[in-house]
Amino acid sequence: MSAILGWAVLAxxxxxxxxxxxxxxxxxxxxxxxxxxxxxxxxxxxAVWFCFASPKAPYGGPLVRPLAKVLVFGLACLALWDAGQQDWAIALLVFSVVVNGLAQLPSIRVLVDER
Structure with a gap:
């Protein structure tokens, strides 16, 4: 996968x-x-993202980081759903799963690891 596409996924x-x-x-x-x-x-x-889910999170780790990401994105989708924005909640959920799944590809992960 090209570096340009990889950086687009990270964006x-x-x-x-x-x-x-x-x-x-x-x-x-x-x-x-x-x-x-x-x-x-x-x-x-x-604050939760900074402490537990970001690439340089002080309290992140192989178990904590994915758990924090699921928690933040899951609660964000539930928040939209509860606010009456069901279509946007589903769109955010699908978008989150797709882009974060693509970001786990080795050719894209290497871009983050290089930094």
């Missing part, structure tokens, strides 16, 4: 992470009359 993984954070904001907007959760939930999701 889509980043977009996927941003969409997950936005999903938590949407749920917060829908469920908190004070709108505090619009900011708090995305910040918590980013």
């Amino acid at each position: 889509l993984v980043f977009v996927d992470e941003l969409l997950a954070v936005a999903a938590f904001g949407i749920w917060g907007w829908d469920h908190d009359p004070r709108r505090l959760l619009v900011w708090v939930l995305p910040i918590v999701a980013m």
Whole structure:
């Protein structure tokens, strides 16, 4: 697989992470009359991602990293579903599975390992 395609997949993984954070904001907007959760939930999701799921996560590991990713993306999809955005929830789930699955291909993983 070419490096350009590999970097495109990694860019889509980043977009996927941003969409997950936005999903938590949407749920917060829908469920908190004070709108505090619009900011708090995305910040918590980013903190979990930084600590456990990012490539340089201080507490990540071969078991913790995938578990944190499933937790963040799964809860983001549930948040969209609960906010009445069922079609977007399914789209996010499918997109997340596809791009994160592609990112596990050896030809793409080597791009991350080189950095």
